[in-house]
Amino acid sequence: MPRSWQEDFFDRLVAASRGAGDARLATAKSHRRKKIGSFAHPQASWIECAFDTNRITGNQQSQVLVVEIKPKRASEIDSAALAAEIKNAGVGGDAQIKDGLILLQYRWGYGQGETFPLDDPRRLQEAVNWVHAALRVVFDHLERRRHVVTASVSADTAAPPNYTLALEKYLEDMLVEGLESLPWAASLQYIGRQVPCGDLGFIDILTQDRATGDFVVIELKRDKTDDEVVGQLTRYMGWIKEHRADPSGVGVRGIIVVHEVTPRLRAAVLSLANVELYNYRLAIDLRPAGRPGRS
Structure with a gap:
């Protein structure tokens, strides 16, 4: 044929x-x-x-x-x-x-x-x-x-797996899914995640304040340096201001979510009145469930 x-x-x-x-x-x-x-x-x-x-x-x-x-x-x-x-x-x-x-x-x-x-x-x-x-x-x-997460364990050490580092890779997913339950985010309306900003990159999470209409750019520090995350956030805020906020007559705020607020990061943000810092804590608690049939 x-x-x-x-x-x-x-x-x-x-x-x-x-x-x-x-x-x-x-x-x-x-x-x-x-x-x-x-x-x-x-x-x-x-x-x-x-x-x-x-x-x-x-x-x-x-x-x-x-x-x-x-x-x-x-x-x-x-x-x-x-x-x-x-x-x-x-x-x-x-x-x-x-x-x-x-x-x-x-x-x-x-x-x-x-x-x-x-x-x-x-x-x-x-x-x-x-x-x-x-x-x-x-x-x-x-x-x-969607990040594939595996806990990294060294073969030549008796130290327990660092589950916190593994869980950090799910941080964006967890924030998006639980945004409405966070007290500081109660007034925020979720718009999207990995939102493109022209040639500058992608915003981790973009939201909008229900009361004021201001756009709120949320960036997760994860593996970025202090200077990188601040610079990246302010660039994204500038892009949103030009292309979305100014045409709508509203403002732009920024939030950096980080595991540890270092003195360097705090100093970098101190002069930025429209940028806030939030730190997160992740933990995993493993307990024996016992064998079936045993009290």
């Missing part, structure tokens, strides 16, 4: 993906019977690449290459942030993030019965590059928003 042009394309996509130098892309597989390609990621239930008509507009004449990604339930995505990241990365194509499904499209032809021009090296490379760029943005987003 002769091979279809779809099978040829996905075989070439798989070969290019495995040679791209990215372990995530190297998971590529070609499924000849289904005439699709697939990738794997620990935070996705499925990642499929296929040729189809336009799934976003419903135009049956518009021919597209589709990448469909279904994140696992435990992997939270920020639709607005991901859409902005795709745009800022210059990936191109169309994107729709809806009902927990990420749909990315690359328009390559028009009219029913069209076949992808595999004999055109430029067009082929362009399509392959688009798939790789789109997937890298999504993979980075998923990994940034």
Whole structure:
């Protein structure tokens, strides 16, 4: 049975993906019977690449290459942030993030019965590059928003595992989930996490004061130095002031959440009237549960 042009394309996509130098892309597989390609990621239930008509507009004449990604339930995505990241990365194509499904499209032809021009090296490379760029943005987003935590234990020491350091990697998740229960955050309305600030980076958590309307930028120190976290926070506050607060006629405040307030950090923040410091404490308490049947 002769091979279809779809099978040829996905075989070439798989070969290019495995040679791209990215372990995530190297998971590529070609499924000849289904005439699709697939990738794997620990935070996705499925990642499929296929040729189809336009799934976003419903135009049956518009021919597209589709990448469909279904994140696992435990992997939270920020639709607005991901859409902005795709745009800022210059990936191109169309994107729709809806009902927990990420749909990315690359328009390559028009009219029913069209076949992808595999004999055109430029067009082929362009399509392959688009798939790789789109997937890298999504993979980075998923990994940034869900940290895999393992407690590090040295094999040559009797010291107990440092669970506190491991738990710190979940700090952003815990703050977002428990924001409403924190006394100092009771007046804050959650907007989003890993919110893009143009070319400056991503705000850990962005909120807004319900009473004043002021935007409140929350940055977690974690592995940053004192100078880095202060500089980063003030840059993000400046971006929010210019692009969101000033147009709305409201102010901007900042909060740094840190495990230990050092004299250097306190001094750096002392002259910033609109920046506050909060320190957190994390602990784990392990107790024997006893054996079944024993009192």
